[in-house]
Amino acid sequence: MTVDRCAWVRDAIRLLEADANRNADTHLHVFPLPAEWGIDLYLKDESVHPTGSLKHRLARSLILYGLVNGRIDEATTLVEASSGSTAVSEAYFARMLGLDFVTVIPRGTSREKIELIQFYGGRCHVVDDPATMYDEAQRLADEAGGHYLDQFTFAERATDWRGNNNIAESVFEQLAAERHPVPSWIVVGAGTGGTSATFGRYVRYRRHPTRIAVVDPENSAYTAAWRTGRLDHTTGVPSRIEGIGRPRVEPSFVPGVIDEVLPIPDAASLAAIRLLKDRTLHWAGGSTGTNLVGAFRLIARMIRAGEHGSVVTLICDGGARYARTYYDDAWVAEQGFDLAPHRERMERFLSTGEWS
Structure with missing residues (x-):
């Protein structure tokens, strides 16, 4: 570094x-x-x-986890598989840090949720089959040289239960x-x-x-x-x-x-x-x-x-x-x-x- x-x-x-x-x-x-x-x-x-x-707490913890593990820098695109509150909060923090953020969402996600993600500068990548969201998020992160925040894998370890x-x-x-x-x-x-x-x-x-x-x-x-x-x-x-x-x-x-x-x-x-x-x-x-x-x-x-x-x-x-x-x-x-x-x-x- x-x-x-x-x-x-x-x-x-x-x-x-x-x-x-x-x-x-x-x-x-x-x-x-x-x-x-x-x-x-x-x-x-x-x-x-x-x-x-x-999810505001979770999003902050996931991004901190990426930062302290050397997976996020000033040019990193952040990627998530979420159509809901996690993506909204991650978009908020990505904008705060000046980072691009894209989330994979299933077709049919409510307009209200999409508008909240976009309000904070996030982009939504739509898939037809919700079961493919995880793999698609990893693919997008790999192609961009970015970091897949992966809330479903890292939530339990990103938040320190002692502080x-x-x-x-x-x-x-x-x-x-x-x-x-x-x-x-x-x-x-x-x-x-x-x-x-x-x-x-x-x-x-x-x-x-x-x-x-x-x-x-x-x-x-x-x-x-x-x-x-x-x-x-x-x-x-x-x-x-x-x-x-x-x-x-x-x-x-x-x-x-x-x-x-x-x-x-x-x-x-x-x-x-x-x-x-x-x-x-x-x-x-x-x-x-x-x-x-x-x-x-x-x-x-x-x-x-x-x-x-x-x-x-x-x-x-x-x-x-x-x-x-x-x-x-x-x-x-x-x-x-x-x-x-x-x-x-x-x-x-x-x-x-x-x-x-």
Whole structure:
């Protein structure tokens, strides 16, 4: 590495750290539960990042990982396989560093997502078959002499579970003055698997008794893979809850640090985000609904067992991106979703503490 190139990399890392320092840590909201339950539910609001989602942390970590490993310099084209929030955040950081960014997306990706990626200067490369996205991204990176960020492989290792933009460390610091500072459960979804790996490793490293639950939408491979140990399990069907669930088990999924995987119906996830908006005014995406349903189920289990404590989950992104889908009654009806029985179950739980 030349002296000039070393100077560029050092400045690039400074810019990424400055971005982290400018943005105060994300809020930890309290979801209202009956006081007599003796259980507190917290929502870590990742939607307030500059690019509006949990993936802001991941994108920064992936690019830092490339920089410190000598894979990115001032002339590197960054490439990803993503049509969603990860690509939006990576485009943001690529523009900050003056780097070209291209993401491979499947045909049919929503216009809203494409416009967000393009807003930050990213380019979208369309493929007809979503299963070819990974290979196509690697091909584009090879042809450009660039770097394939590869969120599905590097998510679990790019984020240091002991520090460096660690969401787990942030949660525990924010809980320090609460009545139950060490949560009984942390509930997260799995897209890449990086978030569950970070939380799972951190609680073991810090010797906390906290358990990690992964909530999994329909069509995802993670539930069966975790239960059977078959990490080659595939479904061949994409998730309808954006950001989580995968048709295959991704390399960043670390089953050994997970205590439970809870399958969640997609209609329940969509009912939950509407309940969340009505009860707290927080407008969130579908994966947040999946988290919330899983948290409710675990809290009901704690109540049955006579346990007190706290549960933490995430607001993964904001609801504005889904105004024409998850929050649109006509779209919901077209998909064949019936939200009513799931909403009734959650309302009954919040009144009685029982999950039928």
